[in-house]
Amino acid sequence: MEVLSLKPGHDGALTLIKNGYLEFCFENEKNSYDRNSEISPDLFITVLENLEKIPDIVAVSGWVKGFHSIDRPVLAGYFGHKSDSIINRTINFFGHSVDLFSSTHERSHIMSAYAMSPWPQGQECYVLVWEGNIGAFYKIDGDVNIVKLADILEDPGNKYAFLYTIADPNAPIHKGYLDFSNAGKQMALAGFAKQSSICPHESKLINDILNKKSILLSSCKMDFIESPFYNIGIESQAFKNLAAKFSDAIFEKFHTYAQSHLKENIPLLISGGCGLNGDWNTKWKESSIFSDIFIPPCPNDSGSAIGTAVDAQFYYTGEAKIEWNVYSGAPFIMDISHTPGFSCFPLDHAQVAKLILDNYILAWVQGNCEIGPRALGNRSILCSPFNESMRKKINIIKDREQFRPVAPICLEKDVCQYFYWNEPSPYMLFFPKAKTRKLKAVTHIDQTSRIQTVNKKQNKQICILLEEFKKISGFSVLCNTSLNFKGKGFINSMSELIEFAIERKLNGFVVEKNLYIRQ
Secondary structure (H helix, E strand, O other): OEEEEEOOOOOEEEEEHHHHHHHEEEOOOOOOOOOOOOOOOHHHHHHOOOOOOOOOOOEOOOOOOOOOOOOOEEOOOOOOOHHHHHHEEEEOOOOOEEEEEEEEEHHEEEEEEEEHHHOOOOEEEEEEEEOOEEEEEEEEEOOEEEEEEEEEEOOOOHHHHHHHHHHHHOOOOOOOOOOOOHHHHHHHOOOOOHHHHHOOOHHHHHHHHOOOHOOOOOHHHHHOOOOOOOOOOOOOOOHHHHHHHHHHHHHHHHHHHHHHOOOOOEEEEEEEEHHHHHHHHHHHHOOOOOOOOEEEEEEEEEHHHHHHHHHHHHHHHHOOOOOOOOOOEEEEEEOOOOOOOOOEEOOOHHHHHHHHHOOOOOEEEOOOOOOOOOOOOEEEEOOOOOOOOHHHHHHHHHOOOOOOOEEEEEEHHHHHHEOOOOOOOOOEEEEOEOOOOOOOOOOOOOOOOOOEOOOOOOOHHHHHHHHHHHHOOOOOOEEEEOOOOOOOOOOOEEHHHHHOOOOOOOEEEHHHHHHEOOO
């Protein structure tokens, strides 16, 4: 059985699941489209080119006809966790009769995390969905029935990003404004906080935001003009301190409920865009409330197409699990063969390792794109991890603020040598502390790092490079950040890679079996 699934709206994606295996998940923002963009005609054509036959089921993630979750529904709509919200009917698809399936956006988050988790079907789990609008705990029983346990906080993701808007003098003042990138920036700034007790002004602003109903519809930054944090500047120390306290306040609302009510010592699945917050994920890991934690590499809406495809598969077959690979995105497009300004050599991993140790900054392209927003070694920019100057150079290359951190990629077998961490972290979703101060380019001011671990089964080519780098440096660690133009998804064509390398003054790049060095 083949299920072709699409997620409309921002973070648009198209997914094919065939006989329980994830064939592909193509996200629209990849190939240098705008971050968080909706499905484009170009993506539809790409997907049609990759279909071998008419699918048995076309599945559509429920969505809305507007920018907010309360707008009129598209098919199954945004909210609803029960199976009675499912839509199923027969449609004509390119002259063939196929089943049209739709379930809610809320279910897409739950089912994607469940299907991709490492435990067998029948394992009871708790689920935390926290995203722009939804902040709730659920339980999945042995028959894959979903029960909502509690709504904890409305709009956790929107409220988290809204604080940044209040402090940013450049942010618009109208209602409905939200920049999705602000959440990641605020997470980075919180790492620069200085510990202090919460003051009355901080407490008032935090409580005012958390208590707001439908914050994007009801509020604008002008409503907070009396606060001393209004337009204070996002790099002020006062805002950095507030960002950390606000983050703690949101987490504590969920943690308090979990500690009091989730007593069964079963795994926790985390989904929704807040699942990209490595600080919160690490706190859940350290809480010891759950037997284990799983966050998929695409917990944000880019994973919704997968979740709805799985929901359709479960509806028709009773099977709620899939086999999958994190490198199930689109293949690299070799649209040109000439590389003006660059000399081409056969790939020699030892040579690349030596160049990186000599402070070369190189793009690294192998195989298919990663699914989700993190560069995990197939669409990466790599450099040496030792000097803080490399982090500064990377942020200049990426045209972003200097407070933004750069993540490390490390051999899984060596991670406990360099970090207080002794298990896999393959999707760059946790913040362990470094044991050494030598990794200055990849550690935050508090010595934490958003680490990715990798083994040869996951990504052979990057592991060979890390082994070679370890031979000459003593460390199987590199700086790893996403290969993209500012505000765009991963670069995925040779022509745009060359454009980026010339424009941003990279020393070179690797594509599959070739190394290209600037002349």
